[in-house]
Amino acid sequence: MTVVSPRAPGPSTARRAARSRLAVLGERGIELLIRLCGISAIAFVFGIFFFVFREGAPYLPHLDPRQFFFDTHWYPSSDPPRYGAGALIVGTLSVTLLSMVIAVPFGLGAAVFVSEFCRNRTKETLKIVIELLAAVPSVVWGFIGMSVLGPIIKDVFHVPLGVNMFNAALLLALMSVPIMVSIGEDALKAVPDSYREAALALGATRWQTVHRVLFPAAKNGLLAAVLLGVGRAIGETMAVLMATGHSARIPDSIFDPVQTLTATIAAELGETRQGSEHYQVLFLIGVLLFSLTFLVNLIADAIVKGIRRK
């Protein structure tokens, strides 16, 4: 990897041939454009927060935080409406948690297999499959959840509804496994080969090496991989809208339908009038989601950076 750092020698001015003023000016202009595009990412992140917050802000003075976070009655269209997002928050967290319970062993297990246990040809093939798995659009996952997984779950577990928390968690697991595998594999790759060689020289098997040497050494990177998977699962919209059953109440079992924050926005924003209370509350949920995923990504990034610096 070549990153042109400031300490690397830049172009020499001594040998530069005389160029027309126009060419020099043009170059200045292009460099300015490049700088602008470079910092545009910052502008976009702030822009997203600003515009989402701006639409939701008028409702802030009326917002009762205790009701918003802990009341489980989400009745936006009753009179007077009640905006208790408690059930939605529980819905998001429970689906995410369940999907991680499923995805972590698969994701990290596959990362270990790809990185430590298989030869080049298998490795390349597996990586391609993982890439393709990551490319499947979320609406297609949702469709699969409704049309394929739902009936199967209904028959196998004898539950009244096939679209429920378990269904959505399975889909989210399949969706977040690819990112876990790729980040987890990077983390394992970052462990120096001398560690592996030392373990093998002591007579350790591969499993012993993985279990006793690589896991402790790559622990932070693996944690970051899981966190990025969590971020992905929290923010997922279409798949959970279609496969959770979309019903705002506290689930009693994993086969109960739930409703998530993201799906609520997607399902209800179309019916609201711009500037109405309901509309503003939905934007505030957007602010909440933005902050949640921002935090998760920030922590994951800090962990990854910490590894690189070591």
Added chain:
Amino acid sequence: MTRFAETPHIRRKLRNELLARLFFGAMAMAMVVPLLLIVGFVVIKGAPAMTWEFFTENPRRGGTAGGIWPALVGTLYLIILSLCVSAPIGVLAAVYLNEYARENWLTRIVNLAVVNLAGVPSIVHGLFGLGAFVYALHFGKSILAASLTLSIMTLPVIIASTKEALASVPMSFREACWNVGASRWQTIWHIVLPNSISGILTGVILQVSRAAGETAPVMLTGVATFKAIEGHGLFLYHLREQCMALSMHLFYIRTQASGAPEELSYAIASTLLGVVLAVNATAIVFRIYLRSRKKW
């Protein structure tokens, strides 16, 4: 493997090794198998409905009959327009990060912003597009607003892959160019970009696949559930009107339209899946081909 005298300890060790190998292998296979099964099942169920008319006709009776032509056209419009915005900005941003940026707080913040931009939930991108493009800039719910939203959403994909492509050009190429008197931009234009163009294109291809499959952001900013195409000619939709899209059409047919035959939704799903996987496969083949003829 030659075995020395097998003590119970060693036997246990080898058994655990075998178990671990099987376990991790099973975890990896658990991802390959569902992908194949799902793709196979969806395509087999959808195949009977995929006729010539399915691809070339307007939907009829609220989408429960007829074809998906407007959705194909709409998706194509969204992809091309969002690409026009995100490709130049993304490539230039990556050039900045890899070739110009010094290691200081500003660069750290830019990198952090790119990481977070990639992590913003798609529905929040949709809310942003609605607040910024549809209402604040008065574009209305339109193809324009939807594709701008998509372009910001897919920007991190292009930045990340372009950065990687630029970083893979050896430093000595740049040094040689600087030594004959070229400026930094001349070096980038004549040496760095031509040598990394293939990697950049791979990123662009991946952006296309991402844009084709997104539903939540475009649903809020400009994709309609039903909008037939009347005329013929090159410009079937106007920028300021709404359009249909494949992803949204699948959602609509499966969840809202009552009485749609089952094969129809399977056919739409396999079309969308086919488009996205074909685009990704192109990127992968492209990358393998490039790696095989890399000069350094």
